[in-house]
Amino acid sequence: MAKQNNDFTVSQNAGRRNNSVRGRQQGAANKGMQPNTNGKSYSAAKEKRATEQPKLRKTGRKHEDISVKIAFLGGLNEVGKNMTLYECGEDMILVDCGLAFPDPDMLGVDLVIPDFTYVEQNIDKLRGIFITHGHEDHIGGLPYLLQKINIPVYGTKLTVGLIEGKLSEHDLLHKVTLNIIKPKDKIKLGCFEVEAIHVNHSIPDALALAINTPAGLILQTGDFKIDTTPIDGDVIDLARISRLGEKGILCLLSDSTNAQRAGFTPSERTVGESFERLFAKADGKRLIVATFASNIHRVQQIIDVAKSVDRKVALSGRSLENVVSTASQLGYLNVPDGILVNIDSISRYPDDKLVIITTGSQGEPMSALYRMAFSEHRRVEIGSGDYVIISATPIPGNEKTVGKVVDELLKRGAEVVYEKMYDVHVSGHACQEELKLMLSLAKPKFFIPVHGEQKHLRKHAQLAESMGIAPGNIFIADNGRHISLTKRKMTVLEDVTAGKVFVDGYGVGDVGNAVIRERKRLAEDGLMIISAVIEKDTGMLVAGPDIVSRGFVYVRDSEQLIAEAKLVAQIVVDECVHEGRVEWGTIRNRMRDDISRLLYDRTKRSPMVLPIITSV
Numbered sequence: 343m344a345k346q347n348n349d350f351t352v353s354q355n356a357g358r359r360n361n362s363v364r365g366r367q368q369g370a371a372n373k374g375m376q377p378n379t380n381g382k383s384y385s386a387a388k389e390k391r392a393t394e395q396p397k398l399r400k401t402g403r404k405h406e407d408i409s410v411k412i413a414f415l416g417g418l419n420e421v422g423k424n425m426t427l428y429e430c431g432e433d434m435i436l437v438d439c440g441l442a443f444p445d446p447d448m449l450g451v452d453l454v455i456p457d458f459t460y461v462e463q464n465i466d467k468l469r470g471i472f473i474t475h476g477h478e479d480h481i482g483g484l485p486y487l488l489q490k491i492n493i494p495v496y497g498t499k500l501t502v503g504l505i506e507g508k509l510s511e512h513d514l515l516h517k518v519t520l521n522i523i524k525p526k527d528k529i530k531l532g533c534f535e536v537e538a539i540h541v542n543h544s545i546p547d548a549l550a551l552a553i554n555t556p557a558g559l560i561l562q563t564g565d566f567k568i569d570t571t572p573i574d575g576d577v578i579d580l581a582r583i584s585r586l587g588e589k590g591i592l593c594l595l596s597d598s599t600n601a602q603r604a605g606f607t608p609s610e611r612t613v614g615e616s617f618e619r620l621f622a623k624a625d626g627k628r629l630i631v632a633t634f635a636s637n638i639h640r641v642q643q644i645i646d647v648a649k650s651v652d653r654k655v656a657l658s659g660r661s662l663e664n665v666v667s668t669a670s671q672l673g674y675l676n677v678p679d680g681i682l683v684n685i686d687s688i689s690r691y692p693d694d695k696l697v698i699i700t701t702g703s704q705g706e707p708m709s710a711l712y713r714m715a716f717s718e719h720r721r722v723e724i725g726s727g728d729y730v731i732i733s734a735t736p737i738p739g740n741e742k743t744v745g746k747v748v749d750e751l752l753k754r755g756a757e758v759v760y761e762k763m764y765d766v767h768v769s770g771h772a773c774q775e776e777l778k779l780m781l782s783l784a785k786p787k788f789f790i791p792v793h794g795e796q797k798h799l800r801k802h803a804q805l806a807e808s809m810g811i812a813p814g815n816i817f818i819a820d821n822g823r824h825i826s827l828t829k830r831k832m833t834v835l836e837d838v839t840a841g842k843v844f845v846d847g848y849g850v851g852d853v854g855n856a857v858i859r860e861r862k863r864l865a866e867d868g869l870m871i872i873s874a875v876i877e878k879d880t881g882m883l884v885a886g887p888d889i890v891s892r893g894f895v896y897v898r899d900s901e902q903l904i905a906e907a908k909l910v911a912q913i914v915v916d917e918c919v920h921e922g923r924v925e926w927g928t929i930r931n932r933m934r935d936d937i938s939r940l941l942y943d944r945t946k947r948s949p950m951v952l953p954i955i956t957s958v
Contacts, residue, residue, distance in 0.1 A: 409826045409833075410533075410557040412593075412790075414819045415840045416440065416456035419796050421737060422479040423842075425456045426562065426595070426792070430555045433532030434464055436471040436493075437551060437562055441482030443706075444844075449861040451853065453845040455483040456821075458490060460838040465491050469531035470521075473497035474564030475548035476504040477636055485512040486843075486850055494519045496529060498538070498547035503668045504636075525549065525579065540579045541566035544610070544637050544770025546674050550583070558592030558829055561784055565597050565793060567607045567769065568776045573614075573639040574674075580783060587785040593827055594786035598794035599771035601802035606775050608768045613733065614643035616765040621647050621697075624729035627757070628693035629653065630722075632703040632711045633733040635661040637770075638669045640733060641699060645677060648697040654683045658710040658722065659701030685721050693727045703734030705743030715750035726755035733766045774805060781809045788815045788832050790825075860950070867949040868893030870941065872911050872933060876926065878957040882919060887911035894941075894949040903944055910936050911953075926955040 410430045417424030422442025428435050444451040461468070470493055473481055481501065485508050488495075495518060497505060502520050509515040523529060525540035537552040543565045553560040561583070568578055600607065621629060629648075633640045641662075648655050657663050669675035688696060702711025711732075713719040724730075730751050736744040744760075751758050759766060772780065781789070789811050791802035796818075803816050817825060817832060822840035826833040844853045874886035887908050895903060914933045923929075933953040942948055 407828055407830075408556045409828045410555040410560065411824065411826050411835065412560075412595075413460060413824045413838045413840075414792075414821055415458075415460065415838075416442075416483075416821055417479075417793050418799065418819050418821050418823075419794075420821070421599075421795065423454060423456050423483060424480050424793060425483065427461065428534065428553060428555070428560070429464075429467070430533035430557070432467055433469050433534060434467040435469055435531055435534050435536070435553075436461065437553075438474055438480040438564075439471060439483040439487050440477070440479040441845075442479065442842075447862065448844065448858060449865055451844045451846050451858070453482065454842050455486050455845060455850075457839055457841040457843050458487055460840065461487070462490055468493045469534070470494040470496055470529075472529075472536055472549075472551055473501050473505065474551065474562075475543055475545050476501040477543075477545055477565070480565075481505055481508065485509055485514055486845070488514055488518050492518060494521055496521045496523050496536075498523060498525075498549060499672055500545070500547040500638075500669065500674050503672050504665065507664055507668060526582075539582050540576055542569040542572050542576075542578045542770075543567060544634070544639065546574055546576075546638055546669075552586055557827055558787075559586060559590065560593045560595065560827075561586065561591050561786070562595040562792075563597050563780065565599070565771060566780075567772045568779065569607070569609050571609045571611050573610050573642060580779075583780070584783045587783050591784050591786045592829065593788040593790060593832075594781070594784045595790045595792045596777065596780055596802065597771055598777075598791040598798040598802040600769055600773045601777060601791070601794065601798045601805065603769075603773040604775075605773050607771065607773045608765070610639050610643075610768055612765050613640060613768055614647065617643055617647045617731075618650075620729075620731060620759060620764065620766070621651050621653075624757075626694045627727050627729040629697040630700060630711075630714070630724075630728055630730045630756075631697065631733055632700050632731070633767075634703060635659060635665045635701050638665065638675055641666060641669075642675055644697065644699055645675075645681060649678055649681055653695050653697045654691055655681050656683050656685045656688050656696065656698045657700075658685050658698055658714075658719075662699065662701050662710075688721060698722065702747070703732055703744075704737055704740045705745075705747045707743075712747055715747045715754070717754075724751055724754040724756050728754075728756040730756050730758045731766055732758065732760040735767050735769065777802060777805055778809055781806055781811070786811070788817070788827060790817050790819055792819070863948075863950055864893065867947050868895075869950045869952060870894050870907070870937070871952045871954060872907070872937060873954040873956070874911060874915065874933075875956045875958060876915065876929065880919065883912065883915050884958060887915075891949075894947070895945070903941075906940060906944070907937050910940050926957050929953075930955045 410428060413427040415425040415427055420442060422440055424438045424440045426437045442454040444454055481504060484505060499522050502522050506515055509518055523538050525538050528535055528537045533555055535554040539550040539552055541548050541550045541564060548564060550561060550563045550566060570577060631644050645655055657666060666675060670677050700710040702709030706712060714722045714724050748758050748760060789806045791799040799818050803818055806816055807813055822837045824835040824838045826835055846853045869892045871890040873888050875884040877884055889904050889907055911933050914936055915929060918929050918932060930953045934951045938951045
């Protein structure tokens with residue numbers, strides 16, 4: 343753990359969780375090596391070198407010319423998979439490693455993670471990865487990165503607790519060094535000294551990071567808001583940010599998610615007051631509250647109000663159960679004895695004595711609320727005795743799916759309350775006045791808006807310009823962009839490899855854009871399979887052609903079209919025999935082209951045509 347003076351140097355064992363909690367890494371450390379799943383490792387000498395302050399060589403360069411490089415590997419022009427890489431001399435550190443959930447057109451894809459190619463290419467320079475907070479868009483990609491390269495991970499207690507759960511699922515927990523840090527701690531890794539600064543967000547234990555380098559100080563805010571009445575009582579440390587601003591901040595990287603919203607983000611406490619009113623209004627009905635699994639403060643307020651009205655609380659959703667369990671064990675969630683009941687036992691309690699907290703506030707098809715709405719949930723059947731509160735704002739693009747769930751709930755007789763009707767949700771991100779306050783306190787020379795889509799980044803850049811930052815010192819980046827900062831200037835370097843890697847089941851990266859295009863075509867127009875057996879030497883038909891249609895036309899209702907397709911296949915074989923071109927590849931390609939042309943002429947649709955030619 344950190345020393346009392348909040349300033350410590352990380353060595354092999356410093357900051358590592360003790361054996362009674364998570365000490366299974368010790369065996370590898372005792373051998374002078376850090377475990378590494380891809381066969382590459384760090385020697386003890388490299389570790390020592392990484393933790394020592396660098397000695398700048400006398401190169402004749404002016405101090406103002408010393409540079410730090412920043413590569414943006416995720417989180418720009420998108421919502422999710424945040425990841426930033428810093429480089430100074432022979433040292434690199436990462437900030438965050440998140441995931442994004444697939445767009446509707448990414449058929450079959452489970453998750454989207456950053457492309458780690460550039461990180462893997464620089465494995466010998468990596469000193470550690472700092473995690474700002476425990477949301478999926480900041481920690482979800484970690485298991486996939488740590489399967490490839492093993493580097494120390496730094497985060498607050500709750501963040502590390504949530505990471506442990508993810509690593510356990512991937513059988514990586516015993517192979518990775520997790521270091522718990524606290525606000526005001528300073529961690530030295532090579533050229534970098536990283537200071538943790540407390541900020542408010544929709545999950546406890548969120549951090550901004552002050553990254554001190556020979557080129558100057560960089561402040562990365564992470565996701566933040568300015569909440570003067572937070573649930574846990576810890577207000578954002580604006581005083582420390584102000585002091586750093588007075589000393590001089592070279593560059594500010596700031597959360598842009600709410601840059602288009604005027605004013606201030608309301609306090610989380612306003613949601614608790616709304617719950618009190620709504621719970622009283624739902625007298626006699628069963629309460630179902632849908633929220634983000636990781637919004638621990640929201641869950642705490644639901645539990646508190648449920649206790650005050652003498653209701654039991656049941657949890658529905660695996661991710662919610664995991665987060666509540668972890669937060670309770672670590673002391674971030676106060677759950678009174680006897681208030682939680684198993685979802686399997688809810689039938690024992692009258693409706694007016696029960697609250698169900700569930701996932702699915704974004705209308706996700708596999709979520710608990712979605713299954714309730716469509717009568718697919720094993721334990722919860724929605725009816726006129728239900729009062730449903732959706733305590734979240736739809737993420738851009740999810741409005742239609744959320745609306746679909748609301749409609750289904752209403753059809754089943756439930757009363758539904760959602761964010762636009764009452765104050766049942768507040769954002770965890772800063773609005774314009776808070777963003778301007780951050781800019782005024784930090785006083786950065788250079789500014790880079792991060793965490794958001796293009797419209798968010800541009801609006802944040804406009805706010806920075808209105809606060810007096812020179813337009814030439816503002817950079818709107820994109821994933822893959824690479825810059826160099828000195829005390830005097832910002833230089834755009836050659837782009838690095840960055841992009842989207844699809845996770846589909848156990849496959850990571852084996853589904854690419856070509857496969858997604860094929861899936862889209864199958865989903866839109868279907869598939870027609872033509873099978874035939876030909877004689878190897880002569881090319882004459884031995885059996886077939888037979889046709890199978892999937893997702894294109896129903897065979898029994900399209901007998902004429904199927905017959906025409908069979909005839910075209912037979913003509914192709916005959917023509918190829920006549921021309922002396924009896925190679926099965928030639929026959930297959932001709933058959934595919936001619937049948938595709940026929941099907942488009944008859945239906946104006948283009949199914950995937952798949953000829954299967956067997957030669958005997």
